[in-house]
Amino acid sequence: MTTTQPLRFIRRGQTVTLGNVPPTRTLLEVLREDLHGSGTKEGCGEGDCGACTVVLGAEEDGRLTYRAVNSCIRLAHSVDGMAVWTVEDLSDTDGTLHPAQEAMVQCHGSQCGFCTPGFVMSLFGMYQNHVAKGEAIDRKLAQEELSGNLCRCTGYRPILDAAQHMATLPAATVDEPSLLRKLQHLAQSTPAPEADSSYISPETLAALCEARAAHPEAQIVAGCTDVGLWITKMHMEFERVLDVTRAAELRRIEDGPTHLSFGAAVPLQDAYAALVADRPQLKSFAARFAGLPVRNSGTLGGNVANGSPIGDSMPLLIALGATVVLASIRGTRELPLEALYTGYRKNVMAADELLAFIRVPKAPSPAVELMKVYKISKRFDDDISAVCLALRLVLDGALVRSASIGVGGVAATPVRAVRTEAALTGQPWTVDTVRDAMAVLRGEFQPISDMRASSDYRREVLGNLLQRFWLESQGWQQVNLESLTLEAL
Amino acid sequence: MNAPEKVVMDGAAAVIPAAGVSRFHESARAQVAGAAHYIDDLPEVRGTLFAAPVMSNVAHGRLVGIDDTAARAMPGVRDIVYSRDVPGDKMLAAFAGDEPVFAIDTVQHVGQVVGLVVADTVMAARRAARKVKLDIEILPAILSVHEAHAAQSYVLPPVFVKRGDAARALSRAPHTLEGTLEIGGQEHFYLEGQVAYALPQEQNQWLVHSSTQHPGEVQHWVAHALGLHNHAVKVECRRMGGGFGGKETQAGHLAVWAAVAAHKLRCPVKLRFDRDDDFMVTGKRHPFAYKYTVGFDDNGLLSGLKLSMMANCGFSADLSGPVADRAVFHADNAYYLADVDIASYRCKTNTQSHTAFRGFGGPQGVIVIENILGDIARELGLDPLAVRRINLYDAAQPVGTPIDTSPEARNHTHYGMAVEDNILHPLLERLEASSAYQARRSAIALWNAKSPVIKRGIAITPVKFGISFTATLFNQAGALVHVYTDGSVQVNHGGTEMGQGLNTKVAQIVADELGVPFERVMATASDTSKIPNASATAASSGTDLNGRAAQYAARNVRDNLASFVCGLDGCGAGAIRFKGGQVISPVATRDFTDVVQRAYANRIQLWSDGFYRTPKIHYDKATLTGRPFYYFAYGAACSEVAIDMLTGESRVLAVDILHDVGTSINPAIDIGQIEGGFVQGMGWLTTEQLVWNEKGYLSTHAPSTYKIPATGDIPARFQVELWPEANREDNVFGSKAVGEPPFMLAISVYEALKEAIAAARGDGARVLLIAPATAENVLCAVMRPAGAD
Incomplete structure (x- = not known):
């Protein structure tokens, strides 16, 4: 039986050290069962309700980052070397509440109180990332950053008020220099990794490839926002876990002249921020990808490698012409993203290979590129797509020089709509072309009927979304609820 | 900002009373x-074991055998408990006595609990529970309310309420409409899942920590299952992490299961459901289907109504009787039904046993009449608010005047109760003005005429909700x-x-x-x-x-x-x-x-x-007449929505609410109930879809697939005002009950969606919108061929 190395993190200014924590133990289990802290709640055990939200602090480029994450699906060992805040860690020793807490009291933001610790922690994350930096929190920002926290009692209005009220209360500060010193000390005092540990998190890509070759049976994890559910819901147990999130190369975003290159362990939140900076029209889509705690934990590489047919990154990346770089001790190879997949959650990666980078061509001049992504789900925010359609056309005057279309929710893998692309390429960008292409797109896939939508609806709406794309390309306003603007109501 | 602060001044010295002020929640x-602390947070007593349910994976079948060898061999497993281990009655002490503690010879829905694995840790118990192999001989299952009704498969006999002669009124009516309606159920999704912790005490006494809305019933059920008197069982609950009706009877099941296991193993047992198990095992809001024929004149004034209401009750009666009764009592909502003939069927299906949920059948009664009135208005080309208004019960007479009992007075409900305190006439007038309903309705019509893809709709719907348990003894x-x-x-x-x-x-x-x-x-x-x-x-x-x-x-x-x-x-x-x-x-x-x-x-x-x-109330269950309610709570909401004709997606844009809580004891708490109830009702009618597959398996059994409203779903404009008048009945501090009535204000969202769909269709055809109004259901309603029913 292999063992794990001690798990160490900073909480309330002190180093917490735990021995023999199994590789699949969740952070929530450690907090509630091992550390007897019952403040953090389990609402769903799958990262969808946010009751278990905690905030992680880490050093990145000499600065502290604060990320609200779901502790219920986060593996405990993944926070080794970080700072952890739970709802019990915010108030002063004299009982003075943190502004995130006091605002919730004053705005009547808690009723049954069970979701409250999670909301408080998301608010604490917002406090550190906005209020502490002198940035205002308006209602829209509050809605976006709290969309991963569910409340069944209040109807949210008082909680959104609380988010905006925090900044008016006496400030609370984190002693960042001291915490950074503690984190650095923790990093320096990390024992040398044991080769046979059951939780391996190498610090370089080379070491990662070696570990992968040595332990092809190990379960690879990144942010664990899906593998976490295999543990909590499917009750899977892994003898060994290989965590890719500590490999320095995989945590970087490189902004090159023609491409954005994403290390596979870049959190979704950061990856989408870079994509949105390049193509601002992706902003709403980025905000609709799960909730912030999932985007903070989950990685772009994890979303891609996992290859779910309803993962939202892949249709977008396919449309953008992204490639993936696979790495192993034998070297690297690069292939189009859609070529990664061979079937339902199956891919071309060899036993010793892992996903290292995702390379995304940058936007050309907006004059030649038409690019949009549409998502249909039952709930606007924090939901999985019934259908996701990403479209990118390069126009040459009135002609479609090239078409690149990624689709989710219609097949066993994320797919490229090659027939629809062919129906558009070289054609004039006119209503007739669009009408023909709509029919092709509706007929190109045989989606299943499931709890998210029927096959007929998925087909029908695919064509209709192409119609919406056409209308928007022609400058039509008010044809998309996402961008609906109305006179003051 | 809807959070008011109200300070009452008393004479010269400012003495602030406790009530009437927005005190912060005591916790x-x-x-x-x-x-x-919630139940799972309580310090565990030494020796506590943890349990997980063994569930049927078949909707209906004969339980032939159980092979639990593999489960028993798993690490940490202490024992597995079945029906034979129940020391007392093997049937739960539920009203109808039709539910076994654990399945005995048959299973009646996917998720029915057959036994309980008890282990050293929660995860060990859950892992082992999946390893128990059930040998089930599959029997035909009834999965829809329509199949059940056709087969006369009922958990309780049908109930009929009649007044006047509906058939004659319909035959004489200038206009009639026939229609059907399908309204989905709803999962409670209390954030704290079901949990119970049973602790054996000395001399066969018991302490049970239960997350329950009804500790007395949990006590009674546990005692009954253990073969003890009630005095031997003490049940405690400091707070729940949400209930919404879902912890009225359903909490009792967990407490009994934990207690039976604790009894067998002679140590404390805690049973905390995983969220998915909670969805699979416990009952939900009853889905309803309806058939109706309604008669009306050129102004939309109702004359006759024949209505069949089919409640999907699931496999057992649970609270379905009183839930379906309340749906009958609220099929009038705020309107006088002159000649009415209502049939209420309590259909038995092989699904979870549906149970109490905020509104308790009231919403399923209110929505059908609101749906009918909206349809009538569009049929006649009238403003739906005008049609709603002329059908209202007469305004309340001045306090102290004897109640006019003539039919012309239009003030008696179809179950014979006088509506003495109706304030909806002035309330609607005020909301119509404060929400600028008429101006916005005109503006929306102009906007819709020019907008090719997005269509908007606006609707005002009132609510009149009867306050008291319909079972008089509970009051x-x-x-x-x-x-x-x-x-x-x-x-x-x-x-x-x-x-x-x-x-x-x-x-x-x-x-x-x-x-x-x-x-x-x-x-x-x-x-x-x-x-x-x-x-x-x-x-x-x-x-x-x-x-x-x-x-x-x-x-x-x-x-x-x-x-x-x-x-x-x-x-x-x-x-x-x-x-x-x-x-x-x-x-x-x-x-x-x-x-x-x-x-x-x-x-x-x-x-x-x-x-x-509670004074004044009385009710005859045989004739279904009397005064079941002490008073009515009133309110109304104006909702505006937009839909996308290409996809069926929708957004709620603006909501104005005017609601009657009498003299508020705590305005912030009351507004919290109004806003929270409204948003929960909005979820019921828009995003919250329960999908059972063809085998009776609930495929939306977690928040990943079952979508309650999130922060982004609430409207940009969300105004709540309280009606400034004390309860006309003598109630504590002049207040009125507030928990359930605002839930039904969300029916305004459904009616506004239908207005938008009618605008999208533009053909004057009837709008048939299945609830919840998911994007797919809205697109179906937009694209449905005219005349198809």
Whole structure:
């Protein structure tokens, strides 16, 4: 039986050290069962309700980052070397509440109180990332950053008020220099990794490839926002876990002249921020990808490698012409993203290979590129797509020089709509072309009927979304609820 | 900002009473600090074991055998408990007696609990539960309400309510409409899942911590299953992490299961459901299907209504009888139904046993008549608000005038109760103005004419909701008020705190009754050993019943103190006032604590019970007539929505609510109930879709697939106002119940969606919108061929 190395993190200014924590133990289990802290709640055990939200602090480029994450699906060992805040860690020793807490009291933001610790922690994350930096929190920002926290009692209005009220209360500060010193000390005092540990998190890509070759049976994890559910819901147990999130190369975003290159362990939140900076029209889509705690934990590489047919990154990346770089001790190879997949959650990666980078061509001049992504789900925010359609056309005057279309929710893998692309390429960008292409797109896939939508609806709406794309390309306003603007109501 | 602050001034000295002010929730500071304890947070007693359910994976079948060898061999597993291990009655002590504790010879739905694995850890129990192999011989399953009705598969006999002659009225009506309607169910999704912790005590006594709205019933069920008298079982609940009706009967199941396991293993057992198991095992809001024929004149005035309501009750009766009854009682909503013929079928299907859920059938009654009135208005080309308005019950007569009982008075419900307190005429008028309904309706029509893809709709719908348990006997409550010698006050009552602020309101009431500051009163956990035989905290009645009982208990203590002070000062008891922490007699003003200490020294009783029963109500279950409700709560909402004709996606853009809570005991808490109820109702009708597959498996069994509203779903404009008038009946502090009525205000969203769909169609055809109005259902309604039903 292999063992794990001690798990160490900073909480309330002190180093917490735990021995023999199994590789699949969740952070929530450690907090509630091992550390007897019952403040953090389990609402769903799958990262969808946010009751278990905690905030992680880490050093990145000499600065502290604060990320609200779901502790219920986060593996405990993944926070080794970080700072952890739970709802019990915010108030002063004299009982003075943190502004995130006091605002919730004053705005009547808690009723049954069970979701409250999670909301408080998301608010604490917002406090550190906005209020502490002198940035205002308006209602829209509050809605976006709290969309991963569910409340069944209040109807949210008082909680959104609380988010905006925090900044008016006496400030609370984190002693960042001291915490950074503690984190650095923790990093320096990390024992040398044991080769046979059951939780391996190498610090370089080379070491990662070696570990992968040595332990092809190990379960690879990144942010664990899906593998976490295999543990909590499917009750899977892994003898060994290989965590890719500590490999320095995989945590970087490189902004090159023609491409954005994403290390596979870049959190979704950061990856989408870079994509949105390049193509601002992706902003709403980025905000609709799960909730912030999932985007903070989950990685772009994890979303891609996992290859779910309803993962939202892949249709977008396919449309953008992204490639993936696979790495192993034998070297690297690069292939189009859609070529990664061979079937339902199956891919071309060899036993010793892992996903290292995702390379995304940058936007050309907006004059030649038409690019949009549409998502249909039952709930606007924090939901999985019934259908996701990403479209990118390069126009040459009135002609479609090239078409690149990624689709989710219609097949066993994320797919490229090659027939629809062919129906558009070289054609004039006119209503007739669009009408023909709509029919092709509706007929190109045989989606299943499931709890998210029927096959007929998925087909029908695919064509209709192409119609919406056409209308928007022609400058039509008010044809998309996402961008609906109305006179003051 | 909907959070009001109201300070009541009293004479020259500003004395702020506890009630009428937006006090913070009594647990708010603990909740935000993670210091409020729920059942799973209680320190575990040494030796505690953990349980997980073994569930049927078949909708209907004969349970032939169980192979649990593999499960028993797993690490940490202590035992597996089945029906044969139940020491008492193997049937639950439910009303209808039709549910086994654990499945016996047959399984009746996917998720039915067959047994319980008990292990050293939660995860060990859950892993092992999946390894238990059930040998089930599959039997035909009934999965839809229509199949059940066709097969006359009912959990309880049908109920018919008639007044006048609907058939004759229909034959004489200038216009008639026939239609059908399908309204989906709803998962409670309390954030704290179901949980119970059963602890054997000495001499075969039991302590059960249960997240329950009805500790008394949990006590009764556990005693019944263990073969004990009720006095041997004590059930405690400090708070729930949400209830919404889902912890009225359903909590009892978990408590019984945990207790049976604890009985067999002779150690404490905790059973906390995984969220997915919670979805699979417990009942939900009843899905309903309807068929109707309605007659009306050129103005949309209703004349006759024939209505069949088919409730999908699931596999057992549970609370389906009273739920379906309440749907019948609310099929009028706010409208006078002259000649009416309602049939209510309680259909038995092989699904979870559907149960109480905020509104308790009321929403399923209200939505059908609102749907009908919206359709009539569009059929006639009239403003739906105008059609709703002319059908309202007559306005309330001045207080004190004898009630006019003639049919012309249009003030008697179809079950024979006079509507004496109707305030909807002025209430609707005020909301119509404050929401600028008419101007916006015109603006929307112009906008829709020019907008090719996005269509908007606006609708105002009222609610009239009957307050009281329809089972008259439940309308009683008890409370205890203890005054300690330091002047601090503790109150305990038979109600339960599920987030609705009951304990806060009760403490406010007690504080004012004793004239002490709010902070001096502390409410404690619901406990069957303190208040026996308490009713469920349900039917919106928590404050009406327990608040009054606590007020009476406090009044008894106050009377004792007043008599004592009278003796000191030689004045009449009526001359003593309790205010601002002082006891004021014509002779002297004393500090409350000083009076308490002197009274104690003089052996005066400083604690008391209080008991309340709701007056005036009576109801004949055989003839379905009488006065089931003490009063009605009223309200109305104006909702505006937009839909996308290409995809069926929708957004709620603006909501204005005007709601009647009588004189508010705590405006912030009441507004919290209104907003929260509205948003929950909006979820029921828009995003929350329960999907059972062809094998009866609930495929939306987690928040990843079942979508309750999130922060982004609430409208940019969300205005809530309280109607400024006291309850016309004598109710505690002039207040009205608030828990359920606002839920039905969300029907305005459904009606606004239908308006938008009608605009999208533009063909004048009837709008048939299946609820919930998911994007797919909206697109279906937009694209449905005209004339197809």
